[in-house]
Amino acid sequence: MTIAPAPSPVALLLMGRDALARSERGTVCPGDLPPASDPALVERARAAKAALGDRLFVLGHHYQRDEVIQFADVTGDSFRLAQEAAARPDAEFIVFCGVHFMAESADILTAPHQRVVLPDLAAGCSMADMAVLDQVEDCWDAFTEAGIAGGVVPLTYMNSSADIKAFTGRHGGAVCTSSNARRAMEWAFERGSQVLFLPDQHLGRNTAVRELGLSLEDCVVWNPRRPNGGLSAAQLRAAKVILWAGHCSVHGRFTLDCVTEVRARVPGVTVLVHPECRYEVVEAADLVGSTEFIIRTVREAAPGTAFAIGTELNLVNRLARDFPDKPVTYLDKTVCFCSTMNRIDLPHLVWSLESLVADNVVNEIVVDPATRRDARVALDRMLALADGPVTGD
Secondary structure (H helix, E strand, O other), X not given: OOOOOOOOHHHHHHOOXXXXXXXXXXXXXXXXXOOOOOOOXXXXXXXXXXXXXXXXXXXXXXXXXXXXXXXXXXXXXXHHHHHHHHOOOOOOEEEEEOOHHHHHHHHHHOOOOOEEXXXXXXXXXXXXXXXXHHHHHHHHHHHHHHOOHHHEEEEEEOOOOHHHHXXXXXXXXXXXXXXXXXXXXXXXXXXXXXXXXXXXXXXXXXXXXXXXXXXXXXXXXXXXXXXXXXXXXXXXXHOOEEEEOOOOOOHHXXXXXXXXXXXXXXXXXXXEXXXXXXXXXXXXXXXXXXXXXXXXXXXXXXXXXXXXXXXXXXXXXXXXXXXXXXXXXXXXXXXXXXXXXXXXXXXXXXXXXXXXXXXXXXXXXXXXXXXHHHHHXXXXXXXXXXXXXXXXX
């Protein structure tokens, strides 16, 4: 008889069991979820919201399922939602329908008496998971050995863990979003000769080359899985921008072939993509911008304008539904939701809300004081350098 091998830790995680050490993802749900087939879930969510009243504020990221987003008091990108939570100090409970790093940012920016809840703690971010503190500290040690640490200014994308934001704050750097990455990188070069950009190499490269006019050769990629990042000391010293080897698992799927195929299939289409896409994809696109930029562009376009959009599928589907006079299609023929964002479903939302009604705070996200302090420094630097309203991912 053949005995099947035991599931790997990653397999257990994907099945919603067990935990992944040193990661922002993964935990068992400490309670009994209502079944997804329960026809009363919508009414149960409404009743729980009504019972909590002004004590509750529900945030919904643009990439959330429709079944969840309908209960959001505010929808938006990650940074805007964290700001919205901070602007409502009377709300005792902040239920963040998004992913772990977003809830961490909300906890950092809100008042101490406010409690942030993530309906499913396994809702993480694969990009944020690609840069963990031990790896980044090893990278900085290599910079010291190469003699460049004194001239490197770290920038971290909003889509990173609180640990990485705090590291950035301690080393004189700042957080950035996709909408202000150019200004953040200009700010960094005013203070140093080199930039460490993490965790998304594509946003970093697109910003450096397309927005600041640097060359592709000015950018090198630090791979934490290779000795010394896969780079020599000479390569580190010669680089202008050192990119962390991270990426978004959704936006990284789009390829140049996707753009070529959709142009052949939809005559006159406007290709609109997120700057987390690969360099060759944004080069081939007609328009590039943040999630809020994508939404605004479709909203303000003339009727009949056809779009092929390279971003998360929940949002693309919602735009297609909300603007039926503007044909909207997904850039890739192979559909792909953000798997971790989609872990926030109606059963988890109902469970978390009903738990709060019963005075049981579940899945609370708490950033420790030291990390909170240093991360807030990096976030405040981002706000200080902003020329206008800051939007997020």
